[in-house]
Amino acid sequence: MKDKRMRKIILVDILLLVLLFFASSTDLLIKEQKVAVHKIAVVVDMPVKGQMDNFRSGTMKASAEYHTDMNFINLSSWDDMKDKQAVLQKELDNGCKGMIIHCEEEQVAQAILHSIPSDIPVLLYNEEAEGSCVRGRIGSDPEEESRLLMEAILQEEHDVGTILLAEPTSCAERVLILHDRLQEQLEAEGLLVRRIKVDSFEKVQALIKSVSALSDNIFVSGDVSVLQMLGEENAVSSNPRSVYGVGFHADIRSLIEAGAISGTVVHRAYEAGYFSVEKMVEILNGKNSAEKKMTVESVIVTQKNMYFPEIESVIFPYV
Amino acid sequence: MRLLDELKRIWRAWTGFGGRRYDLRRVIWVSFTATAVVTTLIMGLSVYGRYMTQTQETIREDNQTLLTQANYQFTSFLRNMMKVSDSLYYSVIKETDLEKSSVSDAFRLLYDTNKDTIERIALFSESGELLEVSPAAKRKENISLFSQNWYWKTILEEENITFGMPEVERLFEGSGGEYTRVIPMSRVVQLNRGDKTEKGILLIQLKQSSIVDILSNILMNGNSYLYLTNENGELIYHPRQELIESGYLQEKKIHLYKSEDNRFSKVGEDEEYFVKTIGYTGWKIVGVVKNEEISLNSFKSGLLAAFLLLFFLSVMVLINMHLSKRLSAPMQRLEEAVNKIEAGDLDTRIEPSGFYEVWHLGRAISDMQDTLKQLMEDIVTEHEAKRRSELMVLQNQINPHFLYNTLDVIVWMIENEKREEAVEAVTALARFFRISLSNGKTIISVADEVEHVRNYLMIQKKRFKNRFTYALDVEDGLEEYGTIKLILQPIVENCIYHAMEFMDGDGEILVAARKEGEVILFMVKDNGCGMTEDIVDRIMAGEKVSKGKGGVGLQNVRERLYLVFGEAYGMTILSEPDEGTEVSIRIPIVSMEELAERGLDRA
Numbered sequence: 001m002k003d004k005r006m007r008k009i010i011l012v013d014i015l016l017l018v019l020l021f022f023a024s025s026t027d028l029l030i031k032e033q034k035v036a037v038h039k040i041a042v043v044v045d046m047p048v049k050g051q052m053d054n055f056r057s058g059t060m061k062a063s064a065e066y067h068t069d070m071n072f073i074n075l076s077s078w079d080d081m082k083d084k085q086a087v088l089q090k091e092l093d094n095g096c097k098g099m100i101i102h103c104e105e106e107q108v109a110q111a112i113l114h115s116i117p118s119d120i121p122v123l124l125y126n127e128e129a130e131g132s133c134v135r136g137r138i139g140s141d142p143e144e145e146s147r148l149l150m151e152a153i154l155q156e157e158h159d160v161g162t163i164l165l166a167e168p169t170s171c172a173e174r175v176l177i178l179h180d181r182l183q184e185q186l187e188a189e190g191l192l193v194r195r196i197k198v199d200s201f202e203k204v205q206a207l208i209k210s211v212s213a214l215s216d217n218i219f220v221s222g223d224v225s226v227l228q229m230l231g232e233e234n235a236v237s238s239n240p241r242s243v244y245g246v247g248f249h250a251d252i253r254s255l256i257e258a259g260a261i262s263g264t265v266v267h268r269a270y271e272a273g274y275f276s277v278e279k280m281v282e283i284l285n286g287k288n289s290a291e292k293k294m295t296v297e298s299v300i301v302t303q304k305n306m307y308f309p310e311i312e313s314v315i316f317p318y319v
Numbered sequence: 320m321r322l323l324d325e326l327k328r329i330w331r332a333w334t335g336f337g338g339r340r341y342d343l344r345r346v347i348w349v350s351f352t353a354t355a356v357v358t359t360l361i362m363g364l365s366v367y368g369r370y371m372t373q374t375q376e377t378i379r380e381d382n383q384t385l386l387t388q389a390n391y392q393f394t395s396f397l398r399n400m401m402k403v404s405d406s407l408y409y410s411v412i413k414e415t416d417l418e419k420s421s422v423s424d425a426f427r428l429l430y431d432t433n434k435d436t437i438e439r440i441a442l443f444s445e446s447g448e449l450l451e452v453s454p455a456a457k458r459k460e461n462i463s464l465f466s467q468n469w470y471w472k473t474i475l476e477e478e479n480i481t482f483g484m485p486e487v488e489r490l491f492e493g494s495g496g497e498y499t500r501v502i503p504m505s506r507v508v509q510l511n512r513g514d515k516t517e518k519g520i521l522l523i524q525l526k527q528s529s530i531v532d533i534l535s536n537i538l539m540n541g542n543s544y545l546y547l548t549n550e551n552g553e554l555i556y557h558p559r560q561e562l563i564e565s566g567y568l569q570e571k572k573i574h575l576y577k578s579e580d581n582r583f584s585k586v587g588e589d590e591e592y593f594v595k596t597i598g599y600t601g602w603k604i605v606g607v608v609k610n611e612e613i614s615l616n617s618f619k620s621g622l623l624a625a626f627l628l629l630f631f632l633s634v635m636v637l638i639n640m641h642l643s644k645r646l647s648a649p650m651q652r653l654e655e656a657v658n659k660i661e662a663g664d665l666d667t668r669i670e671p672s673g674f675y676e677v678w679h680l681g682r683a684i685s686d687m688q689d690t691l692k693q694l695m696e697d698i699v700t701e702h703e704a705k706r707r708s709e710l711m712v713l714q715n716q717i718n719p720h721f722l723y724n725t726l727d728v729i730v731w732m733i734e735n736e737k738r739e740e741a742v743e744a745v746t747a748l749a750r751f752f753r754i755s756l757s758n759g760k761t762i763i764s765v766a767d768e769v770e771h772v773r774n775y776l777m778i779q780k781k782r783f784k785n786r787f788t789y790a791l792d793v794e795d796g797l798e799e800y801g802t803i804k805l806i807l808q809p810i811v812e813n814c815i816y817h818a819m820e821f822m823d824g825d826g827e828i829l830v831a832a833r834k835e836g837e838v839i840l841f842m843v844k845d846n847g848c849g850m851t852e853d854i855v856d857r858i859m860a861g862e863k864v865s866k867g868k869g870g871v872g873l874q875n876v877r878e879r880l881y882l883v884f885g886e887a888y889g890m891t892i893l894s895e896p897d898e899g900t901e902v903s904i905r906i907p908i909v910s911m912e913e914l915a916e917r918g919l920d921r922a
Contacts, residue, residue, distance in 0.1 A: 013633050020629060024622035050497075061561070250497065257461060270561055297565070303461070307489055313564040316487040316498045 038284045039069040040277070041096045043088065043112065045103035047076040048225060050249040052102070054317050055125065058273025059100070066281045071096070081108070085115045092120065098280045102126055106173050121283045123276050128173040135283050138276045140267035141295040142174065145222070145246055146181040148300045152244055152263045153218060154189065162192045166207070166221040166230060169199040178222040178246065204229040208237055222246045227264065231255035248301065248315055259303055267298040270317035344647035351639040359631055367624070379608070383593060386545065386606045389537040390595040393547075396533060397600060400436065400504055401480055403429055404523055408508050412442065412521065416511045417450065426453035438488060438501045438524040444510065445518040456491035464490070464520075469503040473520060477507045482600050485527045485555055500527040502555070530556055534604075543608045548576045550601035576603040649673025653681050660684075665692045721775075721812070722752075728782040744781055747774040757804060761883075762914045765832060765839065766798035772807040772830055779815050787819045787826030787845075794833040801911035802839070803883050809872030810843040810902045818847020818900055834908065838888065841904040850894040858892065873902065880904065 023029040042059050046052050056072055063070040071091060075084040091099075099116065102125035103109035109124070113131030116122060122131065126139035153163065163186050165179045183193045198204050208219075208230070219234075221227045224247025232251075234240045235258055245252075248266040255261040275294060297314075305311045411425040426440050430453040442451040447464035464470055467490075469483030483503035493499070501524035510519040534547060534556050547556040552573055554560055562568040578594045585591055593606040649672045659667040665688060671681030725748050732741035754771040757763050763771075769791060776789045807830060819826040829844040850858075857864050858873050877890045884906055894900040 010637075013629070017626065017630055017633060020622055020626035024619050024626050030619060030622075058561075253498075257459065259461070268565055271565055271567055274562065275567075307462075307487065309564075312487055313561065316500070318500065318561040318564065 035067045036285065037067050037069055038097050038281060039071075039095050040098045040100070040280055040284070041071045041073060041088075041091045042100045042273075042277075043073050043075060043091075044101075045075040045084070045105065045108050045112075047104065048228075048249060050251070051224065051247070052269075053249070054269035054315075055102070055273040057317055058270035058275075059277050060273075061270075062274040062277035062281075066277060068277060068281060070277065075103070075108070075112075081111055084108070084112065088112060088115055092116070096120070098122070098284050100125060100276045100280060103129075104172065105170065121280065123280055123283075125272060125276055126174060128177070136279055136292045136294070138272050138279065138294040139296065140265075140272075140298045142178045142181055144295075144298050145265045145267070146178055146185055148265045148298060149182055149220060149244055149246070149263075150185045150189070152300050152302070153186070153191075153220070153242075156218065156242060156262075161217045162194055164207075164217055164219050165193060165195045166198050166204070166219055166223075166226050167195065168223050168226055169197050171223065175222040175246075182220065182222075198226055198229070201229050201233075205233050208233045208241070217241055219243045220245060224249070224252070227261065228252060228255070231261040235260035253306070253315065256301060256303055256306055263300050263302040265298050266301050266314055268296040268314055268317075272296045342647070343650050344643045347643035347646055348639050351642065352636055355635040355639065356632060359628070359635070363624075363628060379591070382543065382606055382608050385537050386593050386595050386604060389534060389545065390597060390604055392533050393530070393604065394598050396436070396529065397482075397597065399433075400523065400525055401599070403433055403437070404480055404504060404506060404521065407440065407523075408506065408521060412508050412510065412519070416513060418513045422451050423453065426451055430454060436526055436529040438499055438526045439491065439522075441490070441522045441524075442508070442510075443520040443522065445520070450510075450519065452491065456493075458491055459489065462489050467503070469505055469522075470520065473505040473507060480504060480506045480599075482549075482602075484549065484553060488524060501525060502527055502530065527556075543606065545604055545606040546570065547597075548573070548603050548605065550603070552576050555602060572605070572607055575605050575607075578605075646674070649677040649681070653677065653684065657684060660688055660691075665695065724782060725778050728778070732781075740781060744778055747777045750774045751778065755805065761803055762801050762911055763804040764798060764911060765793070765800050765802050768802050768804060768807055769793050769798075769830070769832060771805065772811055775808050776811060776828065776830075779812075783815065783819070786822055787815065787828055789828040789830065792829065792831040792833075797832055797834060797839055799910070800839060800908055801914040802906055803879055806876050806880065806904055806906075807841055807843060809876050810904075813872045813902075814843060814845040814847060814900070818845045818849070820848065822847065835905075837908055838905045839908055841906070842901060843904075844899065844901045846899040849896040849898050849900050850892075851896055852894075855892045855894050859890075876904070880906070 019029070040063075042056070044052050044055075052074070059070060059072065062068075073087060073091065075087060078084050078087060088099075098121045100123045101109060101112060103112065106127070106129055109127050109129040110131070113122065113129055113133060116131070116133045118132040120133055121135040122133045124134055124137045124139075127137065165183060167175055167179055179195060183195065186193050196207065198207060204226070219230045219241055220243075221230060222245065224245065227243070227245030227247055228251055230243045230245070232255065234243050235255060240260065242262040243260065244263050244265075245261065246265045248264055248269075252261060252264055256264065275296070279292075279294065299311055299314050301311055301315055306315065407422075407425065407429060411422050415422050415425075422442065426442070430437060430440050439456065440451075440453045441449060443464060444450055449458045452458075467483075469481065472481045472483060481504070483505070485500050485502050488499045488501045504523045504525055506521050508519045508521045510517050530547070534545060535558065537545060544558050546554060546558070548554055554563065554570070554573070557563055557570060559568055563570055572590075572592060575592050575594060578592065580594055580596050589609060591608045593608070595604045595606075596602070597604065652672070653669065656667050656669045667688070669681055669685040669688060671678045671685060673681075725744070729741050729744050729748070732738075732744060751771060751774040754763065754767050754774070757767070773791055776791075780787065780789065811828060811830065814828050819828075825846075827846050829842070831842045831844070833840055833842075854864055859877070861874055861878070863874075873890070873892070880889045888905050888907060891903045891905075892900065893903070
């Protein structure tokens with residue numbers, strides 16, 4: 001009886017030892033917490049050079065910190081939508097587990113989303129497109145952008161005449177929303193607002209010339225390409241106007257420094273890039289998977305304040 | 320609580336202060352195991368503590384070395400840059416009359432030599448006019464020199480080389496629209512213009528990336544990191560500087576720059592920091608070391624420690640079990656043997672074994688067992704001898720009177736010339752003594768016993784001149800069974816001498832023998848004077864009765880029957896005063912051979 005009990009105790013002891021050995025010294029029972037390296041892709045479709053630099057820097061910083069295998073792809077190199085989708089498919093075939101997408105044109109974004117399987121999580125950066133694979137959105141707040149623009153316009157030293165909201169013919173949903181808000185706010189302040197369509201540099205030139213005679217007009221555009229065209233034309237105009245807009249890149253910087261653009265609203269693109277990768281890693285690790293919209297701060301950049309430290313860190317982030 | 324009580328009891332048993340008695344094996348096992356467990360735990364904890372301290376110290380030294388190395392590299396970098404500044408000033412600018420010659424070649428040469436770390440070298444007049452720049456670049460007209468913080472710092476600290484905070488390069492038109500972050504290093508210089516001298520500003524824009532490269536290449540362990548601040552605690556480098564500048568993150572340990580140099584100090588529960596001051600600039604490198612990385616308290620490490628502890632404990636417990644079994648086994652065997660001896664089995668064999676003390680104890684007990692056995696055998700032998708001696712004494716009590724009286728009768732017969740009767744008497748006497756002697760045997764056949772009493776009765780009848788008559792009634796088939804000799808004769812003698820004392824020819828004695836179940840029943844019946852119940856009780860109790868009342872012969876027979884056959888058999892007396900007495904004797908039906916096997920034939 002006693003021996004039987006002793007044999008049972010020894011058996012339990014041996015089993016416990018074996019269990020502890022396997023648990024402590026092998027990966028059979030408890031896996032060593034290894035850093036999961038997720039393969040993700042940041043897909044943009046932005047033809048303007050330098051427009052995504054800060055965002056890209058942010059994604060790269062987060063990618064290094066969170067140990068992701070990240071590919072940054074700019075689909076603007078391919079004109080045909082099928083080619084763009086083929087590039088995406090190749091990326092998926094190579095084991096991409098998640099995507100962060102930002103496109104200049106909403107149709108392109110929508111087409112891309114349709115070609116992505118629903119089990120691949122997607123984060124949209126400054127995009128309004130819809131898709132079953134979308135798990136979150138990150139970007140600037142159009143409400144804040146329009147408010148900053150309005151405040152800048154209202155601080156104009158001269159009398160403000162008509163506000164001309166210039167938008168491209170095929171305008172992104174986001175720009176339209178921004179213009180709608182801005183129009184509402186400006187009109188609420190008793191200002192006259194006109195919305196005009198521009199689809200080429202020639203049209204912009206014509207526009208600038210045609211309104212030059214009319215003093216105190218202010219040009220505003222939520223589209224960075226239109227803003228650049230307005231700034232460039234304004235720079236050579238004999239009667240420069242105040243030009244405001246949304247967006248920033250190296251050419252815009254030069255135009256602001258030259259005084260051709262009075263102010264532009266810039267959001268923290270570096271932080272947007274950083275947090276989008278951080279959020280994607282969380283999703284891939286099974287945490288915080290509920291769809292969520294994150295907004296990043298925006299500031300108005302003018303010739304006067306662009307080298308103030310608090311503004312400088314937005315438009316020229318530490319890399 | 321139960322375990323505690325059990326341990327207390329074992330402790331009391333171990334120390335001999337009462338409590339439950341535990342067997343030797345358990346006490347040895349528990350004592351050895353407890354000692355081993357305590358020793359292992361103390362050693363394990365000591366080694367673990369020492370190992371942890373050593374590991375922490377090693378990691379701390381590694382981090383200190385890394386920070387010292389970073390400090391050294393960074394100081395070297397700044398010294399080199401200051402040497403470039405000195406060279407430009409003392410060897411180029413001071414030696415050059417700007418009205419007659421240019422410093423551009425020297426600027427270009429030094430720039431080319433250090434272009435990995437220098438973004439641009441520029442010389443300004445006191446009024447902010449750009450005199451020289453390398454590499455060549457267009458000055459931005461709308462950015463005034465006087466709006467730059469570093470400019471005023473340089474003016475204020477005229478004698479020194481000053482370092483400004485990192486900023487985006489903004490004085491010159493860039494190439495490709497890219498921006499560069501630079502650290503302005505500037506000093507006031509004397510410009511020679513013919514006979515006149517005037518103040519100027521020598522600006523060397525250091526690439527911030529050079530500093531970042533130096534500091535980011537210092538690989539701290541895990542989540543540890545280092546950052547660089549100026550003398551006012553403003554960040555110059557931080558691995559997450561952008562997020563801190565934008566307000567998304569906070570460096571809660573920014574205040575550490577004020578701490579004492581070259582010393583590790585604790586900050587919070589699981590962090591330490593180390594501060595190094597960069598020579599000349601007053602900048603501080605702060606290393607924040609996370610102690611969680613130097614802890615071995617991860618789950619798997621805990622499991623490994625538990626495994627090792629359990630493994631050593633199991634091995635020790637098993638060894639102790641084996642050891643306690645080996646040590647206590649001889650004692651247990653000895654105890655079992657002693658228990659058997661205690662129960663009366665003196666043939667139990669004790670094999671002395673084990674270590675010396677137990678072996679010696681076993682031998683001593685074995686010797687004691689032999690002695691005890693011998694003593695008991697001696698007692699039995701002595702008892703037997705005593706019994707035999709008593710029997711002989713009792714038997715011997717019978718003969719002398721009878722022989723004397725019989726011979727007296729025979730003498731009388733011869734004197735009265737009753738030759739035939741004398742012959743009969745002598746023959747009967749001879750037979751009587753032959754059976755009485757029986758070669759010294761105590762056991763005779765029933766036939767001999769009956770023959771013996773017949774001879775006796777014949778002799779006594781002649782002696783007492785036919786005072787009585789007698790009859791013998793023996794059942795056939797009993798003759799060959801065995802009985803102790805002379806059990807009937809004393810009873811018959813008692814009848815003649817006491818019961819028939821006053822009879823005058825009408826006395827009757829009946830001697831009968833018959834089989835009754837598993838016993839042989841002898842009966843001697845007379846019609847004599849009988850005995851009172853009191854006398855019968857005293858005879859049966861073995862007490863002496865008064866002389867003349869008889870009883871000695873009856874007691875003799877009763878005691879002999881008891882000695883040979885035990886309490887189950889024996890003698891009973893039925894007597895009625897003036898009516899007669901009936902004495903019955905019951906003995907087992909056994910053959911003579913069987914009685915001989917019991918050793919009674921020699922009694």
